[in-house]
Amino acid sequence: MRAIFRPRRTLQSLTRRGALIGLLALAACGPVNLGGLSGGGTASIDPEAPVSVALLVPAGSATQGNDILASNLENAARLAVGDLTGVQIDLRVYSTQGDPAIAAQVARQAVDEGARIILGPVHGAEATAVGTAVAGDGINVLAFSNNPAIAGNNVFVLGLTPDNAARRILTYANANDRGQVMVIGERTTGGELMLAAVNRAAAETGAQIVATETYEFSQQGIVNALPQLASTARSSGARSILFTADSAGALPVLAQLLPDNRIAPPQFQFMGVTQWNVPPATLQLRGLQEGWFTLPDPAVTGQFESRYEAAYGAAPHPIAGLAYDGIAAIGALLGTGSLDAFSRASLTQGSGFVGVNGVFRFLPDGTNQRGLAVAAIRDNSVVILDPAPRSFAGTGL
16 A cells, blocks of 8 residues: 655744754764675665655554554654655555554565565564565564564664663663662563563663562552562662553552652652653652653654644654654665665664654664653653763763
């Protein structure tokens, strides 16, 4: 399926367009000229002709919200295509229906129709199926997933992974005398992935995990675990408590019950590896005031959100910006003029890219690094404690 979308233009949207064009111009300055590098079997491109890019979105599935997500991803990608200068992208949109088998089928169709790189799909199982389906053609896949477990071979993840958040928050905690950390996580597959990310980050940052406690993922499970959580916090020597839960999960309950049991700031610094400003109602939680969390550079994300809303009449889905980021990277690589612009070597060049979630780069294992800010909730508002880096030079990332 090829979809054409012509966004509504207003004077406001055209004015804000300049800010995002500036971002893409900056993105194009990042990659070095990689002409002549071996593509390792990667499909070559003709930089003088429009380059076909396949966007895989979960439209048509039975899952509520997937059609809206699909539309938002397409809208964001088309904004980015329209903001590129000096390169030509033929964006073709394919519906996966959220099904790995269908995703693999349409990925094969996209390659048969000339796609040189695939942007999407959203879900991990789909991305794995797509990667396998097109690997023999030398096609790389930039998936919207944030699950590092699916990365590798020809699949790269664009999502904001828990490793990035954990590394950033623990680095900041360690530098501010809060590096003795108790971790509280849930007994779910997602919770285990988060805990693993935190442990990897601790090994890299010098922070010390002094205790780890988990709870059954239910309100009663948290209530039952509370005496043990409180006892461990007091006896462990922890100066920080890191929650792996998000606002849609156990975070609000933990933020209420732990302070009720005298586990609270300033003795313990609360912090998390999820975005506590999503949804905004989380900022009203009494127990999270002065808590630390990470988020993408709010200056550039704010520009994108304003431009998107002006163009389409509604706020973007929280992950819509990943589609813009993907196009930003693709456009920057095309700007090198290399026949191997989409090779692994090109995708993983060290200076990275600039998108609407800030600076990012792909790693050889298919995961990514992103420049994140550290923020606190203060008086029900977000306050930036340590800004996001604007490049990878000198960051130690």
